[in-house]
Amino acid sequence: MSDVDEPILPLSPPSARASLAEAVREIERHVATGGWDGPVRVFALVRTAAALAAEPGLAAQLPPAVVALARHDEHHLTSVEQEDLPGATDLEQLLAGIEWPAGVDGAAVTVERVVLPPAAEEGVPTDPDEALAYLMAHPDRQDVRIAVGALRDGTSWCAVRSRSNDSDDSVGQGPDLVPGLVEAVVATLH
Template structure:
């Protein structure tokens, strides 16, 4: 059970994930995967007081963009990520292809073949996904589909990317 600052950060996690999705979304579609460090805003302001005008001092967490990650080797790239103690959590943005369950079950086991088949599937939908975790185990995912009718709708559900959430949690393991 989290307490104090941990509870505040856990409560702020979904809002931070939405903030990241909106930040990336402002650049449009077809953006590279990007990882963000999540740091306590109060600690960031204490270390960098010149940022006071740029940050929401009321926010429990501030996302700090890191370098883009290669989409084709995302698992390998995440396996090399580690964080200093000041980083309370992390989030990953990536664009994905969403398939209906029956199409997903028909994908081949080989990654490249599965990616090709998914990209060419007539029922595919493109989406932006943000998965975020805190060191204490709290997690969230948000997703926006790329289709004109529902593009304003943001889905929030941790079951959207359980493997990705685990990979992000693993970045905090030594």
């Protein structure tokens, strides 16, 4: 046994969906370290092996475990947070204004939302200001952070954390938990 901690590699490379799921979990955990009430954040997803082949100097900037995983897993993804996002009045407009270059294999977004159980949604006023007041005052409201990632082929993964159960082991996950947001992220890739 060596003194250096080597990553334990799986026997066979994971699928693209498994790599995407891991990338989305990592993004959600990263954003969670900043606490709640944060802005929308957008990430480009690139296949780590391809990025290392195109830019060998990148290996010195990545943790050794990531470089080792990328050598074993052609689907391993590295996320690159996007700074200076275009101005937008809402998430839909922001995503509609994003176009990714060919070297980007996928995209991810994190956003916080207030959700209500379906029965409570029936009483939401139509006036936007009144609706916001209703949502913020409703006793059954849940604050959630949503992380959605997608690849160019439409493969997707979602992670949802609620403020009331704010721990890494209480994050809900699945390929299509937030179908409208998945669709919007996929649209940025075409």
